Amino acid sequence: xxxxxxxxxxxxxxxxxxxxxxxxxxxxxxxxxxxxxxxxxxxxxxxxxxxxxxxxxxxxxxxxxxxxxxxxxxxxxxxxxxxxxxxxxxxxxxxxxxxxxxxxxxxxxxxxxxxxxxxxxxxxxxxxxxxxxxxxxxxxxxxxxxxxxxxxxxxxxxxxxxxxxxxxxxxxxxxxxxxxxxxxxxxxxxxxxxxxxxxxxxxxxxxxx
Amino acid sequence: xxxxxxxxxxxxxxxxxxxxxxxxxxxxxxxxxxxxxxxxxxxxxxxxxxxxxxxxxxxxxxxxxxxxxxxxxxxxxxxxxxxxxxxxxxxxxxxxxxxxxxxxxxxxxxxxxxxxxxxxxxxxxxxxxxxxxxxxxxxxxxxxxxxxxxxxxxxxxxxxxxxxxxxxxxxxxxxxxxxxxxxxxxxxxxxxxxxxxxxxxxxxxxxxxxx
Amino acid sequence: xxxxxxxxxxxxxxxxxxxxxxxxxxxxxxxxxxxxxxxxxxxxxxxxxxxxxxxxxxxxxxxxxxxxxxxxxxxxxxxxxxxxxxxxxxxxxxxxxxxxxxxxxxxxxxxxxxxxxxxxxxxxxxxxxxxxxxxxxxxxxxxxxxxxxxxxxxxxxxxxxxxxxxxxxxxxxxxxxxxxxxxxxxxxxxxxxxxxxxxxxxxxxxxxxxxxxxxxxxxxxxxxxxxxxxxxxxxxxxxxxxxxxxxxxxxxxxxxxxxxxxxxxxxxxxxxxxxxxxxxx
Numbered sequence: 001x002x003x004x005x006x007x008x009x010x011x012x013x014x015x016x017x018x019x020x021x022x023x024x025x026x027x028x029x030x031x032x033x034x035x036x037x038x039x040x041x042x043x044x045x046x047x048x049x050x051x052x053x054x055x056x057x058x059x060x061x062x063x064x065x066x067x068x069x070x071x072x073x074x075x076x077x078x079x080x081x082x083x084x085x086x087x088x089x090x091x092x093x094x095x096x097x098x099x100x101x102x103x104x105x106x107x108x109x110x111x112x113x114x115x116x117x118x119x120x121x122x123x124x125x126x127x128x129x130x131x132x133x134x135x136x137x138x139x140x141x142x143x144x145x146x147x148x149x150x151x152x153x154x155x156x157x158x159x160x161x162x163x164x165x166x167x168x169x170x171x172x173x174x175x176x177x178x179x180x181x182x183x184x185x186x187x188x189x190x191x192x193x194x195x196x197x198x199x200x201x202x203x204x205x206x207x208x209x
Numbered sequence: 210x211x212x213x214x215x216x217x218x219x220x221x222x223x224x225x226x227x228x229x230x231x232x233x234x235x236x237x238x239x240x241x242x243x244x245x246x247x248x249x250x251x252x253x254x255x256x257x258x259x260x261x262x263x264x265x266x267x268x269x270x271x272x273x274x275x276x277x278x279x280x281x282x283x284x285x286x287x288x289x290x291x292x293x294x295x296x297x298x299x300x301x302x303x304x305x306x307x308x309x310x311x312x313x314x315x316x317x318x319x320x321x322x323x324x325x326x327x328x329x330x331x332x333x334x335x336x337x338x339x340x341x342x343x344x345x346x347x348x349x350x351x352x353x354x355x356x357x358x359x360x361x362x363x364x365x366x367x368x369x370x371x372x373x374x375x376x377x378x379x380x381x382x383x384x385x386x387x388x389x390x391x392x393x394x395x396x397x398x399x400x401x402x403x404x405x406x407x408x409x410x411x412x413x414x415x416x417x418x419x420x
Numbered sequence: 421x422x423x424x425x426x427x428x429x430x431x432x433x434x435x436x437x438x439x440x441x442x443x444x445x446x447x448x449x450x451x452x453x454x455x456x457x458x459x460x461x462x463x464x465x466x467x468x469x470x471x472x473x474x475x476x477x478x479x480x481x482x483x484x485x486x487x488x489x490x491x492x493x494x495x496x497x498x499x500x501x502x503x504x505x506x507x508x509x510x511x512x513x514x515x516x517x518x519x520x521x522x523x524x525x526x527x528x529x530x531x532x533x534x535x536x537x538x539x540x541x542x543x544x545x546x547x548x549x550x551x552x553x554x555x556x557x558x559x560x561x562x563x564x565x566x567x568x569x570x571x572x573x574x575x576x577x578x579x580x581x582x583x584x585x586x587x588x589x590x591x592x593x594x595x596x597x598x599x600x601x602x603x604x605x606x607x608x609x610x611x612x613x614x615x616x617x618x619x620x621x622x623x624x625x626x627x628x629x630x631x632x633x634x635x636x637x638x639x640x641x642x643x644x645x646x647x648x649x650x651x652x653x654x655x656x657x658x659x660x661x662x663x664x665x666x667x668x669x670x671x672x673x674x675x676x677x678x679x680x681x682x683x684x685x686x687x688x689x690x691x692x693x694x695x696x697x698x699x700x701x
Contacts, residue, residue, distance in 0.1 A: 006312035010320030017324030021612065033564060035321060036557050037264065038292040040550035042318040044260045045296025047549065051249050052303070071238050075246035082250025086258070093258065093520075093546075093570060095528060101215055103251050103521045109219035110244040111486035111518075112408060113226040119405035119671075120230055122398055123439045124432040126675045127682040136387045143391025145676050148398055151623075151646050153453030154669035163456065169392050170630055172350055176357025177389030179338050179631040180382070183358075184365050186334025193323035193330075204319045205312050230436050248518070255517040259547045263567070275567040276574055325552050329607040333637060337611075341635030393627045396644065400491060400623035402443070402671045403645035406664040407490020409443050420447045 007199045014197030055079065078106075143169055220416040223408055265293040357385040424688035427681065435678070442674050446666035455658075455665055460633055461650040464594070464618045464640025468499060471591050473507035477580060481595040481605065482523035483515045488598030488622050493526055494648035494661040495596050495620040500530035502655045504541065509580045511590075513545040513566070515554060515601045520547045524570070540579050546570030551601055555608035559587050559615070587615040592639070596620040602629070606637050620647060 013035065020032040058072040066072070085099040086092045092099035132138040149155035150166025195201035222243075225236040268274045268289035272281055279285040295317065301310040342358050344351040360382030363375055371379040413419045421429070457465075471478055480499060484492040503510050514523045527544055536542055545566040548554045557565040562585065563575045575581045583589060593615055595602040602619040609615040616639050621629060623644025632638040642651055645668065648661030 002309040002312070006316035009313055009316035010323075012320070013317045014320035014324035017321050018327045019324075021328045029560070033557065033560060034288060036550075036553040037288075038295065039318060039321045039325075039553045040260065040548065041265060041292035041296050042299070042314055043550045043553075044256050045293075045299050045314075046318070047256050048253060048261075049299050049302070051253050052300070054245070054249050056303075068238070071242040074239055074242040078243045078246025079250040079253075080246075082247050083253060086250065086254030092254065095524060099251075099254065100521055100524075102247060103518075104525065105215040105219040106222060107244055107247045107251060107518070108486040108489065108522070109223045109408075109411070110226060110240050111248070112404065112411075112489050113223045114241070114244070115487040116401070116404035116408045116490075117226065117229065119401040119443075120436045120439055122401045123671075123675055123678060124435045126398070127430075127435060127678040128428075128432075130679050130682065131686055132683055136383055139384060139387040140391040140394065141679060143388040144394040144398070145679065147392045147395030148672040148676060151395065151399055152669040152672045153455050153665050154451075154673065156456055157453065163458075167458065169388060170627065171634070172353050173357055173385045173388040174392040174627050175630045175634055176354045177361050177382075177385040178628055179342060179354075179634075180358050180361025180365070180385075181389075182334050182628070182631050183338050183362065186330055186338075189330050189334070190327060193327050196323040197320055204315055231433065251521075252517045255520050255547055256549060259517075259520070259570075260549055322552065325556070326607070329611040332611045333607045333632075337635050337637055338631055341631070389627065393624075396623040396626050398672065398675055399644050399646065399668065402668055403491045403623065403664060404488070405439070405443055406645070406667045407660075409447065409667070410490070410660060410663070413444070413447050 003205065006205060007202070011197055011199060014193070018197070051079075143173075216416050220412055223412060265289055265296070269293060356381060360385055422689070422692055424685045424692060427685035428689060438674065439671065442670045443667045446670055447663075450663075451666045451669065453666060453669055455646075455649045455653045455662055457650045457653055460641040460643070461647055461654065462640075464620075464642060465502070465651060465654045467592050467616065467618055467639045468502055468508065468594075469506065471503070471506070471508045474509060476589050476591050477509035477511045477584060478503050479511045479513070479590045479593045481513050481515060481593060481597075481601065482519050482526060483595055483597035483599070483601035484522060485516050485518040485598065486522070489522065490660075490664070491622050491645045491648070492596045492598060492620060493522065494645065494659060494664075495642050495651060496523075496526040497530055497659060498648055498651040498655060498657070498661065499594060499596075499620070500526065501534060501657055502651070504530060504534035504536050505655065507541075509540075510542040511545060511581070511584075512542065514547045515551050515595075515604075516597075516599070517547055517549070520570075539573075543578050543580060544570045551604045552608050555604055556612065559609060559613040561586055587613045590615065592616045592618060594618040594620065596642075598622045598625070603632075606632055610637050623647075 017032070017035065020028050055076065058075050061072040062069045082099065082102060085097075085102060089097055089099055091097055094100065130141060132141050146162065147166050147169060149158065150163045155162040155166070192201060196204070222240050225240040228234055229237040263275070268279055268286060272279050272286065274285055274289070295314040298314045299311050301307045342355060344355055346352050346355065360378045360380075362382070363371075363378035364382030364386065366375070366379075369375055468478060480496070482496055500510060512523050512527045514520055524544060527542060530536075531538070531542055546569065548565055554565055566575060568574050569578060587593075587609060593605055593609055595605045595617065597619070598621065602621050602625075605617045605619070610617045617637070618640045619629060619638055620642035621644075623646070626641065626643030626647070629638065629641050629643075633641050642648060645661050645664050649658075649665050652658050652661045
């Protein structure tokens with residue numbers, strides 16, 4: 001009941017979705033469309049599950065009087081205000097609605113800026129961490145420098161062969177290496193999928209019984 | 210006026226995040242925690258109104274699917290109710306005694322997506338790529354691509370020691386991999402800098418109108 | 421502490437400051453460097469250009485989130501401007517929940533600029549969760565996955581969607597994504613249905629897409645802000661992509677100098693240390 005039924009459901013769903021590509025019968029295709037919709041629904045509910053976990057975590061912090069609990073209030077306030085604006089404002093999806101404005105002027109700037117911080121750290125790492133200690137590391141750095149120059153307009157001005165060398169690196173050694181990785185990862189993905197369907201890989205069930 | 214106020218809010222939050230470059234501080238923490246809440250709320254509303262409401266809530270409770278009425282207990286009604294119930298079962302995770310019930314839904318979800326990907330992934334990542342690499346060895350470029358792929362695959366082949374011809378191929382593979390990773394690194398730098406340029410453009414152009 | 425050790429112990433905030441200045445200065449003193457168009461961008465441009473005006477639509481899947489906005493939004497704007505200029509109908513959708521607001525913004529901005537009308541020239545399907553399920557479902561019937569557009573109008577009532585049932589009626593799909601969505605379009609639209617797919621991805625991901633380009637699983641590729649800049653040059657409408665290339669040029673030179681300086685300092689310090697140890701022995 002606790003392990004066998006989920007494993008059986010996993011096997012049936014996996015097997016059906018894998019073989020339906022090869023069975024063009026209308027009944028199979030209709031069932032396939034229905035199951036596709038179910039998978040979408042499960043994903044949507046699973047996402048909401050994450051939100052519930054987030055709320056629980058911050059309530060827990062506030063209840064336990066954690067040092068940074070004031071910021072937990074900020075998170076909860078942000079969450080509640082967006083949910084409120086979304087559900088109470090009937091036209092929330094339209095451009096110019098408070099819900100939309102909060103997204104474009106609060107969420108977008110913060111998220112975009114957080115990721116742009118990486119520009120500073122990659123520059124710092126370029127100075128502190130990238131060392132040509134071995135032949136392999138030197139190759140990596142030389143290729144990186146050529147590509148960095150070849151993909152910006154100033155590279156053309158320095159020498160016309162730099163963009164050409166960049167295109168060659170991308171189309172020949174990079175292509176061969178990435179194709180090898182792609183094939184390897186593809187085989188790995190298939191193996192993992194098969195292990196899940198066949199019940200060999202069971203990490204998704206979590207621990208205990 | 211409204212636009213200026215909203216843009217200024219965005220700019221203040223942008224500067225709050227950048228203050229982290231000097232050192233960690235409450236302004237950064239405020240922005241960091243705010244975005245977690247705001248984005249979770251945004252996603253929740255988008256998920257609800259774009260999917261859960263039209264596909265589960267409205268058909269089950271208001272007996273309507275799109276612009277068509279459906280009967281209580283009809284096939285369409287059941288087809289909306291069952292995935293909704295399966296979705297709700299996921300929430301049993303919060304109740305330790307019945308937490309295992311969530312595995313039923315999870316089993317369908319994990320198995321379904323695993324099965325769905327098998328054939329297309331095999332086709333796209335393996336068969337098509339091997340086919341595309343079956344090049345006539347009539348040019349230096351083609352020879353390099355074929356040797357590079359074989360070398361890369363040899364490098365990741367761990368069932369035998371990298372000695373003899375396998376060792377030669379594996380060492381060749383490392384050279385190709387390093388050049389490939391170098392290209393990726395160059396592009397990564399480009400990517401990160403682009404994000405910074407975007408934010409600077411927002412501050413100087415959209416907010417301050419200086420450029 | 422010798423000069424090399426001093427170099428290595430420099431406070432990283434000086435590097436941050438230098439980077440900040442190097443990005444800002446070209447905004448005030450543009451270099452106006454020329455941007456040369458590369459073959460992957462040329463191919464994508466040609467694929468859009470070949471779509472018949474006021475006929476089967478281009479499907480533009482704007483799958484990016486705020487984190488990758490500066491790289492991918494200029495691509496969206498350039499492609500939309502190109503399509504609208506050519507009177508190509510455009511169906512916009514997203515596979516990322518945050519893409520909802522961003523796709524809508526790009527679409528409305530471009531449409532307003534180019535004088536396009538909702539419903540006859542373009543429409544917005546909104547967001548659906550479950551990437552692979554959505555793409556596969558649209559191959560069977562778009563109206564099953566998106567029964568209505570984002571504003572609640574049934575697809576059957578949208579004039580430009582008349583006769584558009586599935587991928588058979590869509591000449592080209594372009595996915596703009598900073599995550600695996602673009603790859604998913606290859607897996608689930610190109611492979612099972614033979615749908616022509618183009619991609620615009622972040623520069624971080626671009627090198628991983630060259631195998632798909634070489635095997636013709638992708639008709640074209642835009643990589644990062646540079647890809648957007650090239651597309652802007654192709655449509656003769658330089659905007660944020662081209663504008664960013666000046667700062668990008670300066671910073672790339674700076675990063676190379678930092679790598680070289682870091683290595684000189686590291687090996688210099690190491691050599692000095694060895695010499696001192698030898699002298700002490």
